[in-house]
Amino acid sequence: MKISAKQKIETRQAILDAAVALIIEKGFRATSMRAIAQQAGVGDATIYNYFPTKEAIFFAYYEDRFAQAAASLQRIEGLDEHSFQERLQAFFEEILHAFLPDREFLQATFHSVFFSIPPNSRELRPIQEPFFATVSAAFAAAREKGEFEDMLFEEIIVRLFWDYCIGIVLYWLKDASERFTATSVLIDKTMDLGCALLRANVATKAYDICSFLFRSHVLARLESMRPGADALKTIVTAFMEGGDGRKSTKR
Known part of the structure; x- marks a missing residue:
């Protein structure tokens, strides 16, 4: 049949x-x-x-819950008016809300699912995809509203938010405070700090400082070395000028 x-x-x-x-x-x-x-x-x-396998059941469970949280976020009225921080905090709340009915299940399986295999393994990709898409959409919305400038390493930052999320869930699983208020406070304070760093575009500014020091000192030393270093200098210069998607300005 x-x-x-x-x-x-x-x-x-x-x-x-x-x-x-x-x-x-x-x-x-x-x-x-x-x-x-x-x-x-x-x-x-x-x-x-x-x-x-039994493990495949666990991966499917987490895939469903992260997808559920991402879908629930999209149903929030006035989401487009949320700031980047408000949007992400709402997303983390939806994730924890999706996990809440099965908290004991998470306590038994969370570590084996997220720490027993490499973070970029194919088993985790279906779980991570709705998370990455949601955080990337939050970045895009924030840029459109002028909250952030274009920043380097955005893809890496999105992945760092995944690590942050895993840490928040681990903290929540150990949280014995009433209505998990300690977790809420932790999210508030860490998101305040993280978003302040993003608004200050710290990653791009740090890269610019390192790039300046590299050009001023390392490349200057290469110029004084034997001709055999020219090939290395050419490769390094090309990377510094084009590797980050921006052209340098010669002074």
């Missing part, structure tokens, strides 16, 4: 729900694929048509 797309979605969700419930009840190691299949009401072989 052919299974409809709707049935596939429902079965997939049943497997995810079963995995969450069993891991909260029994723990990560004591939960088997067979037990998850039985809890979900699917055959022992059927579960592998959806998820090849």
Whole structure:
């Protein structure tokens, strides 16, 4: 019998729900694929048509939750009027809200998912994509409103926000304060600092200082070296003038 797309979605969700419930009840190691299949009401072989391993179920759970948070953010009324900081803080609130019903599940699986494999591994990409897209959109909106100038290393900064998010979730998982007020305060204070640095365009200014020192001292020394250094100087100069997407101004 052919299974409809709707049935596939429902079965997939049943497997995810079963995995969450069993891991909260029994723990990560004591939960088997067979037990998850039985809890979900699917055959022992059927579960592998959806998820090849228990770890794949966990990755799918986090992929869904980050996508849910990104979608919830877009439904906030007046989002376009939010500042960059307000937009990102709202996004982090949506992420924690998405995780809240399954906090015990996160305590059992979060470390194994996000710290057992390299941060740029293909398993993490579907989880990271809605996050990166949301933060990049916040940068684009901030530039349009004149909050930020064009800045170097924006892609790297977006990825640093991912690391920041992982740190916030880890802190939240340990937070015993009432209604997680300590986490809210931490987000407020760290976002204040981070956004102040972004508004000051610290990364670009630091790069300009390093570039100036490099040109003034390293390249000057290369000029005084033997002719064999000319090739190296040419490569370095080309990188400094074009590698960051800007042309230098000769004085």
